Amino acid sequence: MAEIPKSWNVPSPDGLVKEVDHSPASMGLQKGWMSTTPVEIKPGMHCYAALPKRSKALGMPNPRNWSAMDEDWKLPRNWKEIVLEGMKERLGKFRSFQLFMDICVRCGACADKCHYFIGSADPKNMPVLRAELLRSVYRKNFTTAGKLLGPIAGARDLTLDVLKEWWYYLYQCSECRRCSVFCPYGIDTAEITMMGRELTNLLGLNIDWIAAPIDFCYRTGNHMGIQPHAYKEMMEFFVDEVENYTGVRVEPSFNRKGAEILFVTPSGDVFGDPGTYTAMGYLVLFHELGLDVTWSTYASEGGNFGLFTSNEVMKRLNAKMYAEAKRLGVKWILGGECGHMWRVCNQYMGTMNLDMAKGSKMEEPVSPITGTKFENAKSTKMVHICEFTADLIRNNKLKLDPSRNDHLTVTMHDSCNPARGMGFFEEPRYVIKNVCNHFYDMPENTIREQTFCCGAGSGLNAGEDMELRMRGGLPRANAVKYVHEKYGVNKLACICAIDRAVLVDLMQYFVPEVDVTGIHEMVANAMILEGEKEKTVDLRGEPLPGKEDSK
Amino acid sequence: MNVIVSLILSGGAISILVAIPFLAVWALPYVFGIHLEWLFGIVIPYLAVIIFFVGIVYRVVKWAKCPVPFRIPSTCGQQYTLPWIKRNYAEKLDNPFTKAGVVGRMILEVLCFRSLFRNTKLNFGDGLHVRYASSKWLWLAAMGFHYCFLIVLIRHLRFFTEPMPFFVSIIEKVDGFFQFFLPVAYQSGLLLGAALTFLLLRRLLIPQVRYVSLPADYFPLFLILTIAGTGILMRYVFKADVVSIKELTMGLVTFSPKIPEGISVLFYIHLFLVSVLFAYFPFSKLVHMSGVFLSPTRNLSNNNRAVRHINPWNPKVKLHTYEEYEDDFREKMIEAGLPVEKKVAPTEQKE
Numbered sequence: 001m002a003e004i005p006k007s008w009n010v011p012s013p014d015g016l017v018k019e020v021d022h023s024p025a026s027m028g029l030q031k032g033w034m035s036t037t038p039v040e041i042k043p044g045m046h047c048y049a050a051l052p053k054r055s056k057a058l059g060m061p062n063p064r065n066w067s068a069m070d071e072d073w074k075l076p077r078n079w080k081e082i083v084l085e086g087m088k089e090r091l092g093k094f095r096s097f098q099l100f101m102d103i104c105v106r107c108g109a110c111a112d113k114c115h116y117f118i119g120s121a122d123p124k125n126m127p128v129l130r131a132e133l134l135r136s137v138y139r140k141n142f143t144t145a146g147k148l149l150g151p152i153a154g155a156r157d158l159t160l161d162v163l164k165e166w167w168y169y170l171y172q173c174s175e176c177r178r179c180s181v182f183c184p185y186g187i188d189t190a191e192i193t194m195m196g197r198e199l200t201n202l203l204g205l206n207i208d209w210i211a212a213p214i215d216f217c218y219r220t221g222n223h224m225g226i227q228p229h230a231y232k233e234m235m236e237f238f239v240d241e242v243e244n245y246t247g248v249r250v251e252p253s254f255n256r257k258g259a260e261i262l263f264v265t266p267s268g269d270v271f272g273d274p275g276t277y278t279a280m281g282y283l284v285l286f287h288e289l290g291l292d293v294t295w296s297t298y299a300s301e302g303g304n305f306g307l308f309t310s311n312e313v314m315k316r317l318n319a320k321m322y323a324e325a326k327r328l329g330v331k332w333i334l335g336g337e338c339g340h341m342w343r344v345c346n347q348y349m350g351t352m353n354l355d356m357a358k359g360s361k362m363e364e365p366v367s368p369i370t371g372t373k374f375e376n377a378k379s380t381k382m383v384h385i386c387e388f389t390a391d392l393i394r395n396n397k398l399k400l401d402p403s404r405n406d407h408l409t410v411t412m413h414d415s416c417n418p419a420r421g422m423g424f425f426e427e428p429r430y431v432i433k434n435v436c437n438h439f440y441d442m443p444e445n446t447i448r449e450q451t452f453c454c455g456a457g458s459g460l461n462a463g464e465d466m467e468l469r470m471r472g473g474l475p476r477a478n479a480v481k482y483v484h485e486k487y488g489v490n491k492l493a494c495i496c497a498i499d500r501a502v503l504v505d506l507m508q509y510f511v512p513e514v515d516v517t518g519i520h521e522m523v524a525n526a527m528i529l530e531g532e533k534e535k536t537v538d539l540r541g542e543p544l545p546g547k548e549d550s551k
Numbered sequence: 552m553n554v555i556v557s558l559i560l561s562g563g564a565i566s567i568l569v570a571i572p573f574l575a576v577w578a579l580p581y582v583f584g585i586h587l588e589w590l591f592g593i594v595i596p597y598l599a600v601i602i603f604f605v606g607i608v609y610r611v612v613k614w615a616k617c618p619v620p621f622r623i624p625s626t627c628g629q630q631y632t633l634p635w636i637k638r639n640y641a642e643k644l645d646n647p648f649t650k651a652g653v654v655g656r657m658i659l660e661v662l663c664f665r666s667l668f669r670n671t672k673l674n675f676g677d678g679l680h681v682r683y684a685s686s687k688w689l690w691l692a693a694m695g696f697h698y699c700f701l702i703v704l705i706r707h708l709r710f711f712t713e714p715m716p717f718f719v720s721i722i723e724k725v726d727g728f729f730q731f732f733l734p735v736a737y738q739s740g741l742l743l744g745a746a747l748t749f750l751l752l753r754r755l756l757i758p759q760v761r762y763v764s765l766p767a768d769y770f771p772l773f774l775i776l777t778i779a780g781t782g783i784l785m786r787y788v789f790k791a792d793v794v795s796i797k798e799l800t801m802g803l804v805t806f807s808p809k810i811p812e813g814i815s816v817l818f819y820i821h822l823f824l825v826s827v828l829f830a831y832f833p834f835s836k837l838v839h840m841s842g843v844f845l846s847p848t849r850n851l852s853n854n855n856r857a858v859r860h861i862n863p864w865n866p867k868v869k870l871h872t873y874e875e876y877e878d879d880f881r882e883k884m885i886e887a888g889l890p891v892e893k894k895v896a897p898t899e900q901k902e
Contacts (some may be wrong), residue, residue, distance in 0.1 A: 022675060023758035032553040033762060057871070093864060095617040096847045102610070103842035106768050108760035109666075109689060112673035118681065128763050145834060152560060154765040180625040184660075184667040184693070185839055186848035188625060218871050219879065228880050229887035255890050297889060298876050311620070312868050319870045327873055346853075347623050351860045376631055376648075377856040391633055421623070423630030423646040423853060430636070445671055445683035449627040449645070478681045 004509055008466040009044050013510050016470060020121045022112070027123055034136065034151060038161035039124070039168050041068050044467035046171055047460060050204070050211035057218050058313060060211070062204025068167065073160075079203050080158055084141055086202045087195075091142065096191040101138045103185050104131060110179035110189070115453045116172055119471030124169050127179035127189040133166055134196055167205055170196040172468060174457035175308070176416035181449050193458075198310045206309060210459035213305040217317050221300040222267035228254075228297035234270050235295070238280045245541060247533030250287035252295055255328070259294035260368060262325050265336025265385075266303040266497035269518070275500040277539045278337060278518025284539075285389065285520060288529055289369055289397070293334065299324035302341040303497060307348075308459040315352040318344055321382075322353050326360035333362075333382040337518050339415035339496030340457065342384060346422045350380040357381070370395040384418075386427040386495060389523060393434045399528040402437050404535070407545040408491040408522070409438040411483045413476065413503065414451035415496035423449075428495050428519055435519075435526035440487040446479035454494075456502040469502060470509050477510035484511055492516050554761050561770035565777055572823040577816040591819045592799055593808040599826035606833025607841055614845050622860035625848040627669075647852045660849055664693055689753070695746035700775075702726055702739040703782075710800040732787070740783055747776050767836060774828055781821040791818055 010016060026036065052063035066074045076082065091098045110127040112118065117125040124130060132154070139146030139155035146155030156162065173193040180188035200206070216225035226234065232254055243249045253259065265282065269275035286293050299320040306314030325333055335345055364378040372391045374383045392398050410432055418424035425448050433439050446452055455473025456462075483489040492503055492514050503516045525538045536547040572591050579585045628642030638646075645665075647653045659665040672686035706726065708719045727735035751772050754760050785791040795811040796818060802808045832838065844850065851860075877884065877891055884891050 020675065022673070027758045027762040029554055032556075035553075092617060093620065095614060095619045095845065096623065098617045099614055099842055099845055099847075102614075103836065103839040103846075105836045105839055106760070106763045106765065107667075107689065107693075108757065108763060109670050111759040111763070113671075118673060118675070123759070123762055126759060126763065132763065152766055154767060177625055180848050181627050182666055182669055182671075184664055185843045186625060186660075186666065186846040188623070188848045191623070191848075219876075221876060227883060228889055229883040232887050232889060257890070297884075298873050312866055315866065316868045316870055319868070320873075323870065323873060345856075347855050348621055350855055351621055351862050352865065354859055372633070374633075375857065376854075379859045380856045382856065387632060390636075394633070394635060420625050420627070423626035423628055423642075425629050426636045427632060443683075449625075450669075450671075475681055 007463070008470075008505075008509075010467045010470055010509070013470075016119075016467075017474070020119065022117075022121045024121060024123075033123060033129060033132070034156055037159075037165050039165040041164065041168055042467075043069070044465060045120075046168060046468070047207035047209045047462045047465050050206040050208045054208065054211035054215045055206070055218075057215060058316065060204065060206065061202060064204065066204075068164075073164070073205070075160075075163075075203050079163070082202050083158060083163070083199050086199045087138065088142070090195050090198065091138075094191070094195065096188065097195045100131065100187045100192055101135055101142075104128065104135070104187055105185075106132075107184065109182050109184065110187075113179045113182050114173075114189075115176070115178070115455060115475045116174075116468070116472045119455070119474035120172075120468075122172075124165070125172060130169050130173060130189055131187070131192045133162075133169060134192060137162065163203075166196055167200055170200060171207055171460065174416070174453045174455070174460055174472065176453040176457055177420040178416065178450065178452065181420060194307075194311075197308060201310055207459065207462070209462035210305045210308050213303075213459075214309055214313055214317060217301050217305065221296075221298045221320065222270075223301050223303055223305060224267045224271045226267055226270065226300065228300075231267075231270065231297045231300055235279075235283075238276065238283055241541075242280050242283055242539070245537050245539055246284070246529055246535060248284070248287065248529045248531055250283045252283055252286070253293075254295050254297055256294035257328050259328060260292035260331050261294070261334050262299070262321075262328060262330040262332075263293050263295050263334045263336065264299055264302045264321055266338045266341060267301050268303065268497035268501055269336065270300075272501055274504065274516055274521070274540075275497050275518060277521040278500065280539045281518065281520030281522075281524035282336060282385070284524035284527060284529065288527060289392070292368065294328060294330070296324045296328070302336055302338045302345075304341060304344045305459055307340055307344055311348075311352075314344060314348060318349055319353050319356055321345075321349070322356040322360070322362075325362055325381075326357060329361045331361060331363050331381075332365035332377075334385055334388060335382055336385050337495040337497070337520065339417040339498060341417075341497075342424070343417035343421040345380065345382050346418075349382070354380065367391055369397050384424065384427065386424070386431055386519060389520070390427045390430045393431060398523075400435055400526045401528050402435050402526050404526050404538070404544050405436045405522055406438070408436055408517075409440065409487060409489045410436045410491045410493050410517075410522070411440050411442055411480065411487075411489045412447070413442075413454070413480075413492055413494040413499060414447050415494060415499055416451060416453050416457055418495060419449055419451045424495070425449075428493075431519055431523060432493055435522045438487075440483050440489055442479040442483050446475065452476040452479065454496075454499045454502050455506060457498060461498050461502045466505070470506065473502075473506040474510070476503075477506050480507065480514055481511045484514055490514055491522075493519055493522065495519055554755070554764065557764060557766045557769055560766045561773050564766075564770060565773045568774075568824060568827055569777065569820055572819045573816055576819045588810045588814070588819065589808075591823055592810050592814070593803070595826045596803060596822060597808075599829040603829040603832055606830075607838070610833050610838050611841050611845070614842065618863045619847050619851070620862040620864065621847075622851045622853075622855050623847055624851045624853050626853050630853060648854050648857075649852060653850060653852050657844065657850055661843060664690055664697075666849075667693055688749075692746045692749040692753070695742050696750060699739040699743035699746060703737075703743060703779075706737070706739070710797050711804045713801060734786065736787070740779065740786075743779050744776070744783070747772060747779065751776070771828075771831070771835065771837060774824060774831070778821060778824045778828065781817055781824065785815070785817055785821065789815065789817055791815055 175190035213223035365374040628645035631648035
């Protein structure tokens with residue numbers, strides 16, 4: 001077992017699992033769930049509060065120093081009014097919210113589908129109960145039966161304790177939508193969590209791990225707060241690394257007007273390993289194809305933590321993509337590997353911001369290499385890099401030597417958002433199978449539309465909530481462990497920058513023999529490049545199979 | 552609200568609901584000589600039906616008036632993509648790209664409970680042995696309950712039509728296929744009772760489900776069980792006077808209501824509980840029947856990138872423009888060799 005850092009403050013994996021009891025005594029006959037409020041806010045199971053300096057540029061309400069562990073959350077005096085007004089407004093604006101407040105029959109089909117419930121056994125992490133936290137307040141304030149009958153009708157007042165309970169559990173949901181797949185009415189807890197988080201944001205109750213990225217993204221163009229010159233410098237470092245390992249010097253361009261394609265990817269891949277190797281993979285691919293593509297320092301973020309804050313913030317951050325596409329005069333946008341980015345780009349972007357593309361030179365995306373029209377993206381004009389690469393491989397436009405990845409036995413983690421917000425299953429698998437000789441899927445109840453969250457989605461990928469992350473990641477880790485033991489899997493491929501950052505920790509904790517990679521890292525490693533030197537190492541500088549001695 | 556209180560409350564409510572017509576129709580005439588059959592046989596049923604329809608329309612209109620700002624289907628199969636990535640029929644329905652696909656998905660959802668069919672059960676073993684097994688019992692009981700209820704409803708059309716439509720007698724024949732007991736026992740009634748009992752036991756015995764249950768979950772189960780129970784009693788035990796009852800029910804549908812002689816109190820209890828169910832329906836979780844049709848994660852196609860979805864209240868928001876961004880970083884950008892729109896203004900040049 002690899003060393004688990006002390007700072008994580010988590011028990012050993014066995015210890016963590018041992019405490020888990022899905023029908024604890026607290027679910028006994030004596031107490032209903034409503035009488036278990038106030039909730040105990042546990043360290044390790046929540047993220048730190050947003051600092052007051054965050055999001056001032058975005059004008060978010062009630063900036064102040066506060067902590068969830070404190071008694072006093074320093075709320076505005078009329079906080080209750082603000083929440084109930086906000087609830088009323090959203091009930092009128094989102095059919096999903098109104099409907100999902102009304103039609104749940106509490107059949108419990110969703111209960112054991114949530115990774116946080118599986119790993120923590122906290123009853124309020126059952127999707128149905130997470131929603132009931134809000135529903136109870138809805139009934140009390142917006143239904144006649146609730147007003148008249150109170151608790152008999154499942155209604156309760158919005159008190160400070162209730163609000164704290166909301167907050168605790170709204171930030172223990174990763175908006176992965178797994179429960180919505182199993183709900184007979186399609187009730188989507190992500191919608192309820194999103195509404196709930198919008199309400200908490202009216203009071204200034206965001207977590208810093210979300211508030212900081214949205215603040216950075218708004219001003220510097222990306223979540224990491226990388227300024228333009230630094231962004232270029234970091235990319236230049238990749239250029240040197242690529243040359244070092246392959247002998248080929250790639251030449252990316254930035255903010256270049258007149259390029260055919262704008263490439264947008266999460267800044268996490270520019271910032272931290274192992275995402276950086278995926279970023280290097282993109283550079284290699286674009287260079288080899290001679291693609292007329294530009295990166296942007298202004299639209300240097302594919303991800304969108306606004307999705308975890310409010311629909312307005314999401315729109316404000318997303319708008320940069322079309323604004324930049326128009327300014328640079330590109331024909332279409334190519335999007336990198338990212339999870340929630342593609343939820344936004346698939347299900348929200350066109351609706352929110354397509355107006356900004358009016359008067360631009362954008363048109364239905366066509367691959368300049370194969371001539372393939374991406375008809376399914378003719379409105380938003382944005383193509384997923386895995387679609388793009390799958391099309392290249394299908395048309396034999398890449399020289400590939402998959403044996404260069406023969407030291408890898410690969411499985412694939414479907415990221416929640418492309419899985420359940422898009423249906424993106426075959427494209428990445430097709431690419432992987434063409435660049436690797438050894439691929440094994442995890443069991444069917446843990447992949448594709450039934451995939452499990454990495455445990456840290458929707459802005460919960462902080463460092464202070466490691467226990468929550470390990471608990472939430474348990475079902476995913478368990479499935480990886482299964483294929484590791486059965487097939488000797490040693491690489492976990494994913495198409496999400498947050499996955500690349502957090503699955504490393506999860507694997508270190510549960511299955512240390514397995515490492516994490518993006519797909520385009522493996523693509524670049526398998527590519528036979530024009531003018532490459534005799535390759536002995538991959539993009540990580542690690543020896544290729546059969547070349548272990550040559551370093 | 553713990554399970555015991557919930558059971559007492561909903562059980563108590565059912566007892567009261569049984570007692571009301573019993574006392575009113577059976578005891579009042581004896582004690583005070585007052586006859587209230589017209590109230591329970593005519594007024595309340597009419598009222599209940601009106602509340603049902605007005606209530607359902609109110610609910611559906613309220614939902615329908617509420618906008619759908621984003622197209623957010625839960626995609627449960629491969630998306631429509633490059634032409635050589637083939638999708639089978641299941642994927643086309645679980646992740647529809649076209650309207651026809653959506654219609655198919657909704658038909659499967661409404662008639663076959665597609666999503667519930669996916670149900671799995673968590674087996675949390677020792678250490679890291681977490682497994683998921685297929686679990687179709689809930690689906691089976693839900694299908695059994697809803698379809699048996701439908702068949703029972705259709706069979707009851709014999710009381711509201713003259714002559715009886717052909718499909719009612721066909722259903723009666725099929726439903727009594729096994730020809731046991733006298734009068735012939737209908738399987739639908741027995742299955743309905745069995746499915747309801749399963750759903751109730753499940754709610755009581757599975758700790759997680761029991762924990763989330765409210766009186767509003769037990770009450771409809773008790774109510775429908777009691778309705779089924781009184782119906783079965785009238786058919787097999789305390790035989791009801793079917794001719795008189797049909798006189799009453801035909802009176803109701805032809806808007807010439809009358810109260811015939813010889814109808815037992817059991818019938819009035821049955822009818823009153825049915826009236827309660829109708830009136831309760833639109834204001835309870837039972838509206839899921841109409842709500843499922845409007846669910847945005849099911850009734851929209853996954854074609855956002857090809858066809859724009861319009862948000863009627865798409866908010867106007869302040870964007871941090873490229874110009875503002877360049878103003879913040881212009882000098883650093885120039886120094887790094889990044890292209891800029893505006894060179895540094897001469898007045899700002901210090902050299």
